């Protein structure tokens with residue numbers, strides 16, 4: 552028997568559940584990293600995973616994408632159990648992943664980077680719609696990946712998955728290393744995506760930023776969700792969050 556958390560924190564929602572993670576365990580080789588992650592992502596919400604370095608946030612995203620071979624438990628996306636499915640099948644269900652390192656191809660220009668990933672599901676944005684959302688990328692469309700600032704790279708990495716038809720966007724620390732003014736722009740983009748009906752799972756270390764975009768927060772420690780906080784309750788829980796995050 553795997554050790555699990557007897558009762559995971561639960562928060563109410565009136566929305567349909569888009570992703571339901573139950574008692575998710577995952578391993579890198581022999582290393583057991585996720586120890587029973589349980590959380591739900593309501594459709595149309597921005598949900599964050601908060602936690603210290605090494606808590607298991609990135610591993611949770613990689614597990615959702617099927618990038619870890621050994622997973623146990625349940626991850627139901629839009630009614631389909633995805634534990635056991637390969638990454639390409641999971642992507643085709645409509646999940647897009649922007650890893651922390653962004654994955655921009657240095658030798659390709661903005662337009663080529665944008666048009667590289669295949670459309671996996673109908674309903675993705677056209678290139679024109681992407682440029683409307685990211686005017687900066689239109690200005691830079693002929694520039695090579697290497698010439699882009701960190702903020703432009705992050706925008707390109709997000710823009711790229713919008714073309715694919717993904718409806719659930721996994722964004723791993725999109726604001727990391729960016730100047731405050733660019734962080735604000737990324738915040739604007741996330742709010743716009745939410746208004747357009749996308750669902751977002753965001754990994755963040757900075758809960759002050761997270762609170763400007765999110766509907767709910769899950770706190771991750773040692774591969775488990777140990778707390779769940781609605782965004783409107785963040786001000787009343789600041790001290791607790793600071794303690795969780797060690798800030």
Ligand SMILES: Nc1ncnc2c1ncn2[C@@H]1O[C@H](COP(=O)(O)OP(=O)(O)OP(=O)(O)O)[C@@H](O)[C@H]1O
Pocket residue numbers: 579582584602603604605606607608609610611
């Ligand atoms: N490829 C890997 N092989 C083995 N162990 C790994 C690998 N990647 C991560 N880990 C370990 O898994 C644990 C969780 O890492 P993870 O990257 O999910 O944490 P995190 O919460 O996202 O934090 P961070 O902000 O540092 O990325 C850490 O102990 C880490 O050392």
